[in-house]
Amino acid sequence: MTSHQSTQTMKPATAAKKLGVYLEATPAEFQEGVVTRAELNALQAEPPQWLLDLRRDGPHPRPVVAAKLGVSIAGLARGGVTEPLTTEQIEALKQEQPEWLQKERATQADVRKEAARLKERNAERAAERP
Secondary structure, eight states, X not given: OOOOOOOOXXXXXXXXXXXXXXXXGSOHHHHHSOEEHHHHHHHHHSOOHHHXXXXXHOXXXXXXXXXXXXXXXXXXXXXXXXXXXXXXXXXXXXXXXXXXXXXXXXXXXXXXXXXXXXXXXXXXXXXXXX
């Protein structure tokens, strides 16, 4: 019996998400085709210039914007940021420190602190069990 390995493909939106880039900013040939697992691995291993430029300058998708600002995606929405931002726009927000950004960063810090507390508590409980 021969095993046949099918080529795994994904939609451009999925590939863009895995690459951490905004799909609409990618080249047309990327947006219009399908991406194989091998092609995705090649893009990650040796990114072409367009991918390097997008990762450096943007526009960035919401998860990347949120991470760069140190807030949640929901925090971006509460702050009124619904569109992709460029690196320059993100840096400007960091410099301006609007009230919503300060509040969302504090909220995110509290969430992380609580998660660490729960993780420690659970580890202690697990250590107490025989």
